[in-house]
Amino acid sequence: MFKVIFASTILIASSASAGEIVWRSPVTGVLPHVSDSLATEPEPEREAPTGLGVTYPALSVSGGKSFSFSPSGLNGGGYEFSASGLPAGLILSQDGRLAGVLMVAGMYSFEVIVRRGGDFERVSVSIVVV
Structure with a gap:
């Protein structure tokens, strides 16, 4: 007690x-x-895109048919490509070409990250499937 x-x-x-x-x-x-509070890790600083001038065209494709397209604005070699949020049925090749077959009609948006040396750029891509 x-x-x-x-x-x-x-x-x-x-x-x-x-x-x-x-x-x-x-x-x-x-x-x-x-x-005043529990210790926390500081948030890492995000890299700022440097603008390589790489673009992908806005594209309209037919559902169930294969297609392929490449980025424009490439100047020489040494580019590396990666993507986040690619729709099912679409692949990104090492040279930045997007190819595949999209079955379901609608609008698909995702991001391709292009790197060259220490520079990089986030490129938005939109594909409309009809």
């Missing part, structure tokens, strides 16, 4: 407010460090 009352008294007498962590030492009392 005495332990419960003692623990309650310590909690009531604490100067910590909600969300504040106060470190206490059993020997000397309050330690000099006070934290």
Whole structure:
């Protein structure tokens, strides 16, 4: 019973407010460090696109028929291509060519990331399937 009352008294007498962590030492009392919140990792800085001038044309294709198209604005070699959110049935080749067969009518939008040396660019691509 005495332990419960003692623990309650310590909690009531604490100067910590909600969300504040106060470190206490059993020997000397309050330690000099006070934290307002839990430690978090800083968010990494995002790279800014540098603009390589690569583009993909807006495209309208027939559903169920194969198609292929390449980017424009390539100047020489050394480009690397990757994509996020490619629709099922579409592939991106190493030279940036998009090819495949889209079966379902609608509008498909995704992003191709083009890198060359230390430069890169995010290119939005839209394909309408009719």
